[in-house]
Amino acid sequence: MFEACADPKAIEGLTWGICYLTSAKHLQFYWSFVTVLLLLAITAPTALGMGFLGATAARSHIAPVSWLGKIYIWMVRGVPDIIFFLFFVIALDQIIEYSKSLFVCQDHAWPWQGLEFRVCPEAKVPLAKSSAFWHQAYGFMLAVVTFAIVFGAFVANVIYGAMQAVPRAQLETAEAYGMSRAQVFRRILVPQMWVYALPGLGNLWMILIKATPLLFLLGVKDIVYYARELGGSKTQAYEYPHGDWRLWYFLGLMVFYLLFTRVSEIGIARLTRRLSHGQATAAGEALRKAAA
Amino acid sequence: MSMTCWETIQAYGLRSIGIGENLLPRSEFTLCQQFTLIGSGLIWNLYFGVLALTFGFFLANAIALARAARNPLIRKPADWFVFVFRGSPLFIQFFLAYEALVLLPKGGIDILGVHLDTAWTTRAWAGALFVLFLNTAAYSAEIFHGALKSIPKGDLEAAEAYGLTGWKKFIRIEWPTMLRLGWPAYTNEAIFLFHATTLVYFSGFPAFAQKGDALYYANYFADKTFNPFIPYPIVAFYFILLTLVVTFVYGRVNARLNRHLPSNTRSKIRLRPNLIR
Numbered sequence: 282m283f284e285a286c287a288d289p290k291a292i293e294g295l296t297w298g299i300c301y302l303t304s305a306k307h308l309q310f311y312w313s314f315v316t317v318l319l320l321l322a323i324t325a326p327t328a329l330g331m332g333f334l335g336a337t338a339a340r341s342h343i344a345p346v347s348w349l350g351k352i353y354i355w356m357v358r359g360v361p362d363i364i365f366f367l368f369f370v371i372a373l374d375q376i377i378e379y380s381k382s383l384f385v386c387q388d389h390a391w392p393w394q395g396l397e398f399r400v401c402p403e404a405k406v407p408l409a410k411s412s413a414f415w416h417q418a419y420g421f422m423l424a425v426v427t428f429a430i431v432f433g434a435f436v437a438n439v440i441y442g443a444m445q446a447v448p449r450a451q452l453e454t455a456e457a458y459g460m461s462r463a464q465v466f467r468r469i470l471v472p473q474m475w476v477y478a479l480p481g482l483g484n485l486w487m488i489l490i491k492a493t494p495l496l497f498l499l500g501v502k503d504i505v506y507y508a509r510e511l512g513g514s515k516t517q518a519y520e521y522p523h524g525d526w527r528l529w530y531f532l533g534l535m536v537f538y539l540l541f542t543r544v545s546e547i548g549i550a551r552l553t554r555r556l557s558h559g560q561a562t563a564a565g566e567a568l569r570k571a572a573a
Numbered sequence: 574m575s576m577t578c579w580e581t582i583q584a585y586g587l588r589s590i591g592i593g594e595n596l597l598p599r600s601e602f603t604l605c606q607q608f609t610l611i612g613s614g615l616i617w618n619l620y621f622g623v624l625a626l627t628f629g630f631f632l633a634n635a636i637a638l639a640r641a642a643r644n645p646l647i648r649k650p651a652d653w654f655v656f657v658f659r660g661s662p663l664f665i666q667f668f669l670a671y672e673a674l675v676l677l678p679k680g681g682i683d684i685l686g687v688h689l690d691t692a693w694t695t696r697a698w699a700g701a702l703f704v705l706f707l708n709t710a711a712y713s714a715e716i717f718h719g720a721l722k723s724i725p726k727g728d729l730e731a732a733e734a735y736g737l738t739g740w741k742k743f744i745r746i747e748w749p750t751m752l753r754l755g756w757p758a759y760t761n762e763a764i765f766l767f768h769a770t771t772l773v774y775f776s777g778f779p780a781f782a783q784k785g786d787a788l789y790y791a792n793y794f795a796d797k798t799f800n801p802f803i804p805y806p807i808v809a810f811y812f813i814l815l816t817l818v819v820t821f822v823y824g825r826v827n828a829r830l831n832r833h834l835p836s837n838t839r840s841k842i843r844l845r846p847n848l849i850r
Binding site for chain 2: 358359360361362363364367368372375393396397398491492494497498505508509512527528531534538539543
């Protein structure tokens with residue numbers, strides 16, 4: 282990156298350190314933090330949307346819809362989420378390729394034959410001839426969808442509980458005023474449920490942050506991947522030879538996560554305070570008394 | 574050539590702890606093989622979960638009390654311990670611990686003339702168990718600390734009116750009440766600790782001679798057969814059973830902790846997702 286770094290073997294001390302930390306591989310490492318933030322930025326709203334749909338479905342008066350919603354909510358309860366992560370990332374890929382094969386392939390043989398998953402080359406996603414970028418992007422997209430499905434179920438659980446927590450009298454009053462079921466839902470239930478949902482959602486946000494290293498298991502080149510790559514001991518064949526530094530790289534990741542969760546915690550506490558203003562809850566009452 | 578299911582169970586039922594057939598199945602991959610081997614791996618999930626919870630319970634009590642201490646020299650380290658283990662991903666904690674343990678001198682350490690072997694610490698059964706122990710202690714300490722703070726004032730005043738003070742007040746009033754109030758949340762912690770044990774063999778700790786946990790074998794089958802739709806539901810099934818057992822056992826303890834209360838004021842155990850750490 283810098284002129285002085287042209288020959289890493291000739292430099293030492295601080296210059297070596299600066300050159301080392303700005304090597305091409307390290308710049309990729311720093312970018313991978315952006316990958317993590319990108320995952321959070323896409324997953325959080327998607328999971329919120331899925332969760333909202335799931336909770337709404339679970340409350341439905343149409344039995345099959347309600348069952349679907351409830352199964353979605355309950356599926357993540359008794360089973361470790363990492364199983365879902367490992368499962369969905371392959372299952373989604375195979376489902377996508379199988380669906381595509383129904384349209385683009387000549388023969389429609391059942392793809393799970395013997396010990397392989399076989400579809401015709403045209404049905405591969407992305408196609409074998411696609412660039413490395415598309416393979417990476419597709420892998421990342423599968424990871425995002427997987428995260429959204431799993432966390433959507435957690436969110437659905439929280440929102441379902443929050444909807445149940447809205448006082449029944451509020452809804453009955455609205456019905457007495459002649460509002461339709463949809464109106465009650467839109468005007469009364471949804472605006473009031475957020476204050477009940479917020480502690481659970483805040484908790485989920487922290488969990489989501491702490492789940493991001495699992496990207497590594499899904500085959501995405503994330504911060505864990507680079508920490509292992511960069512930290513592993515490098516012989517003289519490398520530009521910057523060094524011993525086993527993985528411990529330090531993982532310490533760095535640890536600090537990153539601790540800071541991230543701490544900042545989030547403070548942010549959530551502020552948000553809770555703001556949302557509690559004027560609410561008929563203990564926190565709202567405390568705020569009112571403090572102001573008076 | 575193909576084995577009956579009973580033979581498969583004999584060959585692979587204890588494979589995860591190194592007893593039975595040495596080679597894992599390489600062809601066929603029958604349902605029976607998958608059920609047996611994944612079930613065999615569950616031994617490790619039980620091992621990690623039961624031991625970490627048992628040891629962690631005691632440390633958690635100590636840390637919860639330390640956090641309630643007035644002396645900052647006792648309180649602050651406990652606060653930091655909980656912050657570090659709850660604020661960072663378990664996955665990173667595993668990696669960090671493994672890399673740290675690998676750096677220990679291979680030949681062992683000599684302290685005051687006593688030779689300490691170090692190689693075993695990098696093994697999952699020791700290293701990962703240690704991380705899980707500290708991790709669950711931190712999460713449980715937070716639960717117990719919260720419960721300690723929410724003991725009704727009236728209970729403590731009543732204890733003093735009866736002349737109970739100090740240690741006697743603690744062991745007869747405060748501690749049982751703390752456990753009772755914290756137990757539903759602690760039940761969830763136990764369930765999710767069992768779930769967290771599936772991370773061990775995916776986070777740096779190698780599985781020697783293919784001796785792994787339930788998810789390790791499920792992953793093996795999914796890799797070999799290119800069919801995730803069979804092994805993962807099997808391991809999910811096992812974990813649902815495990816969750817039911819944990820809920821039942823902790824429910825019995827909860828019933829005992831609440832036995833003096835009228836039935837309508839007892840605290841019920843509700844599953845709340847705490848999930849990945």
